[in-house]
Amino acid sequence: MKAFAYVSATNEREALAALSKAERGRVLPMAGGMDLLGLMKDFIVSPERVVSIRNLDQSMASADGGLRIGAAVKIADLIDNAQVRKLYPALLTAAEGVGTPQIRNMGTVGGNIMQRPRCWYFRSEEFHCLKKGGSRCFAVEGENQYHAIFGDGPCHIVHASSLAVPVIAYGGRFRVAGPNGSREIDAGQFFQLPNQNLYGETVLQADEIITHVLLPAPGQRSAAYEVRFKQSHDWPLAAAAVNLVMAGAAVKSARVVMGAVAPIPWRAPAAERVLAGKAVTEALAAEAANAALAGARAMSGNSYKIQIAKTAVKRAILAAARA
Numbered sequence: 001m002k003a004f005a006y007v008s009a010t011n012e013r014e015a016l017a018a019l020s021k022a023e024r025g026r027v028l029p030m031a032g033g034m035d036l037l038g039l040m041k042d043f044i045v046s047p048e049r050v051v052s053i054r055n056l057d058q059s060m061a062s063a064d065g066g067l068r069i070g071a072a073v074k075i076a077d078l079i080d081n082a083q084v085r086k087l088y089p090a091l092l093t094a095a096e097g098v099g100t101p102q103i104r105n106m107g108t109v110g111g112n113i114m115q116r117p118r119c120w121y122f123r124s125e126e127f128h129c130l131k132k133g134g135s136r137c138f139a140v141e142g143e144n145q146y147h148a149i150f151g152d153g154p155c156h157i158v159h160a161s162s163l164a165v166p167v168i169a170y171g172g173r174f175r176v177a178g179p180n181g182s183r184e185i186d187a188g189q190f191f192q193l194p195n196q197n198l199y200g201e202t203v204l205q206a207d208e209i210i211t212h213v214l215l216p217a218p219g220q221r222s223a224a225y226e227v228r229f230k231q232s233h234d235w236p237l238a239a240a241a242v243n244l245v246m247a248g249a250a251v252k253s254a255r256v257v258m259g260a261v262a263p264i265p266w267r268a269p270a271a272e273r274v275l276a277g278k279a280v281t282e283a284l285a286a287e288a289a290n291a292a293l294a295g296a297r298a299m300s301g302n303s304y305k306i307q308i309a310k311t312a313v314k315r316a317i318l319a320a321a322r323a
């Protein structure tokens with residue numbers, strides 16, 4: 001690992017001062033360090049200064065019928081929160097599935113949302129891939145069994161954050177702070193495709209941080225479903241989060257978001273339209289799942305993901321309807 005200076009910020013003002021005028025990649029915030037330190041050890045990023053933001057707001061509080069979550073809240077504490085357990089089952093399922101107890105005890109909500117892609121070509125020092133300034137995406141002709149089935153490249157990463165998927169399903173927002181003050185960004189507008197931002201994954205500027213996740217009051221019924229190769233120590237192969245606003249027995253409106261299928265959490269408006277105005281049955285959930293995956297395009301080694309993503313969507317819808 002390249003030597004670096006270390007600043008431990010005790011509040012937002014100190015963090016922003018230490019990050020100010022940051023050129024992309026030269027100064028980086030670190031929360032739990034679960035992702036960042038691995039990237040540094042593998043020389044994928046080599047910041048000159050690391051600014052610890054793990055001591056920033058770690059509170060969770062009710063706000064406007066919803067929940068305001070400090071970005072420095074540990075995933076384990078999110079899981080233990082009574083309001084999350086009662087009102088946001090899709091977020092709870094996603095959080096419980098993250099990594100291992102050790103990772104959930106160190107990893108923060110903000111760090112999870114901002115974690116970098118897991119693509120093995122991106123993560124390997126050996127491959128100078130498109131995302132690192134190279135000329136090609138090695139996944140196109142290489143090992144692409146865990147890569148994207150949506151998004152059209154030119155880089156075929158999948159978005160790694162399990163938590164971002166339900167946050168978008170709940171219509172969440174991020175409070176972001178930088179040298180020019182703070183702003184709120186719709187979580188659905190926060191992540192960017194490679195053809196919008198090849199070297200990063202979000203609209204966040206180098207000198208900005210996420211300080212809070214703001215969740216509105218949830219719909220009456222919500223759930224998430226993840227398909228995993230193994231139960232722990234790994235990311236889902238496909239995931240779905242569903243949030244339903246009900247009018248009696250029928251769905252008034254729905255949000256359906258998929259994870260691990262595209263470079264960003266992938267919303268499925270076609271599935272949402274199938275559900276609107278109808279009572280959920282197994283046949284309707286299957287129809288919505290088919291609609292969600294209608295535009296998927298498999299690479300040479302990942303056509304299996306289309307079926308498992310369909311299963312994730314169908315099971316998340318049925319679980320939400322039963323919730």
Ligand SMILES: Cc1cc2nc3c(=O)[nH]c(=O)nc-3n(C[C@H](O)[C@H](O)[C@H](O)COP(=O)(O)OP(=O)(O)OC[C@H]3O[C@@H](n4cnc5c(N)ncnc54)[C@H](O)[C@@H]3O)c2cc1C
Pocket residue numbers: 028029030031032033034035036037053071072097098099100103106107108109110111112113114115116160161162163208209210211233234235236
């Ligand atoms: C074996 C294993 C299994 C895993 N399984 C899963 C899984 O199933 N699902 C899943 O979602 N994750 C999974 N993870 C990833 C893990 O959850 C993340 O690495 C962790 O949550 C990152 O949080 P952190 O606080 O340690 O972030 P850090 O490592 O400190 O930071 C991660 C990145 O975000 C930036 N950053 C951190 N906080 C902020 C902020 N507030 N604002 C702006 N930028 C910020 C950092 O600069 C860095 O680039 C797994 C990890 C491992 C090792």
